[in-house]
Amino acid sequence: MTAEARFAGSRAWHERASSVLAGGVSSQFRAFGVFHPMHYTRADGARMWDVDGNELLDFTLSQGPCILGHSHPELVARVQAAVAKGQLFAGQHAEEVLLAEALQRLIPCAEKLRFTSSGSEAAQACIRIARAKTGRQRILKFDGHYHGWLDSVAWNVAPPGNAGDAPVPWCAGIAESAAADIICLPWNDLDAVRRTMDAHGQEVAAIITEPVMCNQGCIEPLPGFLQGLRAICDEHGSALIFDEIITGFRIGLGGAQGHYGVTPDLALFGKALGSGFPLAAIAGREAWMAPLEAGRTYHAGTMNGNNACIAAGLATVEILERDDALRRIATLGAALRDGLAQLGAKHGIALRVQGPGPMFHMGFSTLARATEFRHVAADDKAAYHAFCQAMLLEGVRLIERGLWYVSAAHTEDDIAFTLAAADRSLAGLPRT
Structure with a gap:
């Protein structure tokens, strides 16, 4: 059966969606x-x-959140029980405190927390907090980090x-005035950070970074890089923010x-925290x-700490701890x-597969190891698309930018099935 025939229903629904949803x-x-x-x-x-x-067989896990797998029965039951008591109080409730206590116990920087609904919101809150405390405006971030x-x-x-050297907006419609408050540098280049902070540190409220550059290449920090960021922020009185979404x-x-x-000093959590429910957390040192x-700066949201999402977060943490997942x-x-790396070698295809394991990146490249965004940007995107x-x-669903996620629901048989499928797929790719 052709791909067109096999996925005809999805195409028809996409065409229908395109008449009511922007871009479908x-x-x-x-x-x-x-x-x-x-x-x-x-x-x-x-x-x-x-x-x-x-x-x-799914290795996208909804772009990462479904760490327990889809529709985990205990998680679903906990959420249903919470919603039965009320979907949204717009007031505090006991499970919110219980989840915060659990996160405080687990996360080193989490002396105090706030809950919100998405990573985008949590990032903005951390930046606002850093600006409020330092009285500075500029933020330093890294190329390829989202x-x-x-x-x-x-x-x-x-x-x-x-x-x-000039920051490049991600897309059309971004306020040009925001460029004045952003500094962008290559990831894993501590010397560049040090030079920049020596010149502009008195203007920088925070350095924000993914501690692993997950969104582009799943690149781990070079030895001493995160420690160096910590020391530089301490020297200049800037916040170090970890985007742990x-x-x-x-x-x-x-x-x-x-x-x-x-x-x-500050960190944001999300995705796996809610196992598919819209939940994020802002965690930080008390200072x-x-x-x-003190209420000198505001963070708000009607949906923050809603019953269903908090129940999902509490269930997720308890299941992950209990089951050694x-x-x-x-x-x-x-x-x-x-x-996957071994299959590339078997077929004589230049593959780079790197990352901690629970998440990793696969790219078609002769570069054995990527350490910053430019390395990943040079990958053969057409080959990965094929x-x-x-x-x-x-029968295997993947994220097209090369990021793979594994869940607690995957099994050894699933891994074997996937590797066999990858073996056939790589064998069938056109050679250039």
């Missing part, structure tokens, strides 16, 4: 379908089913190779800060959260990552 989607990332945007009917464990009845879609951070998310609860229950032993606690996820992820098409026809 509700998030721009969904517009880049392997063949076209897909439409789904249900998901369970590590699998999803589309409107055409195709069963797909901290949400809002104007203040949507710079150099995927800069062109000829960008030069992906690393939090995936690389460890203490986040990347627990894994690497570097404690930031840095003081402007928020992260160890299994790391073991399975490492086996999948290493197996690989994703072949894998979808094999």
Whole structure:
């Protein structure tokens, strides 16, 4: 059966959606379908089913959140029980306190917390807090790092190779005035950070970074890089902000800060925290959260701490702790990552597969190791697109930018199935 016939129902629904939804989607990332945007009917464990009845083994996990897998029965039951008592109080409730206490116990920087609904909101809150405490305006971020879609951070998310030193907006419509408050540097270049902060540190409220550059290449920090950022921020009185939206609860229950032993001043958590429910957390040292606690700066949101999402977060943390799920996820992820690299060697295809294991990146490249965005930007995107098409026809759903996620619902048999599918897919790719 041809791809067109196999996914005809999704195409028809996409065409229908395009008459009422801008671009036929509700998030721009969904517009880049392997063949076209897909439409789904249900998901369970590590699998999803589309409107055409195709069963797909899922390594997108809804762009990462579903760390327990889809529709985990205990999680669903906990959420249903919470909603039965009321979906939204717009007031405090006991489970919110219980979740905050659990996160305070697990996360090194979490002396005080606030809950919100998305990573984009949490990033803005951390930046506002840093500005309120320091009285400074500028933010230093890194090329290829994604901290949400809002104007203040949507710079150099995927800069062109000829960008030069001036920040490049992610897309049209971003306020040009925001460029004055942003400094963008290559990831893992501590000397560049040191030079820049020596020149402009008195203007910089915060350095914000993914502690692992997950969104572009799943690049881990070079030895001493995070420690160097910590020291530089201490020297200049700037906040160190870790964007743990992906690393939090995936690389460890203490986040990347627990894994690497570097404690930031502020951090944001999301995705896996809510296991598919819209939940994010702002965590920080008490001294840095003081402007928020004193009411000198505001963070608000009607949906913050709503019953369903808090119940999902509390259930997720308890299940991950109780079931030792992260160890299994790391073991399975490492086996999948290493197996893909071995298949590249078997077929004589230049592949780079790197990352901690619970999440990793696969790219077609002769460069064995990427350490910053320009390395990933040079990958053969057309080859990976063709690989994703072949894998979808094999019954495996992937994120087209090369990021793989593993969940607690995946099994050793799933890894074996995927590697066999990848073996066939790589064998069938055209050689150039």
